[in-house]
Amino acid sequence: MLRSPHPCPANAPTAPTVTGQPLAKIAAEFGMNAPQLALAWLLHVSPNTLLIPGTTSLAHLEENLRAGDVSLTAQDLEAITRTVDAAGITTWRPGASTQPSHAC
Secondary structure, eight states: OOOOSSSOOOGGGTTTHHHTTTHHHHHTTTSSSSSHHHHHHHHHHHOOOOOOOOOSHHHHHHHHHTTOOOOOOOHHHHHHHHHHTTTTTTOOHHHOOOOOSSSS
16 A cells, blocks of 8 residues: 555545555556555655655565666656545655645
């Protein structure tokens, strides 16, 4: 499940929506799962951000690391951003169309 780079209780109801069908469909085009794509997207939109994904097994660690090998085009980034924005995730990220209006 994608969680915002800055965890916020306000995101809890919508976070599963982001890793549901819309993002999973895009991820499948890259041969990966939705959480991997979410990590790749975050690395591309904010390369100076330190991502700390939950890793409960060696297999998850390997999946997370593969996200860093993904090359996303400007069109890919736009499609993913539209999907995240449509899900109503409120998180700070460079160039986001909306920023959190609440303190998390």
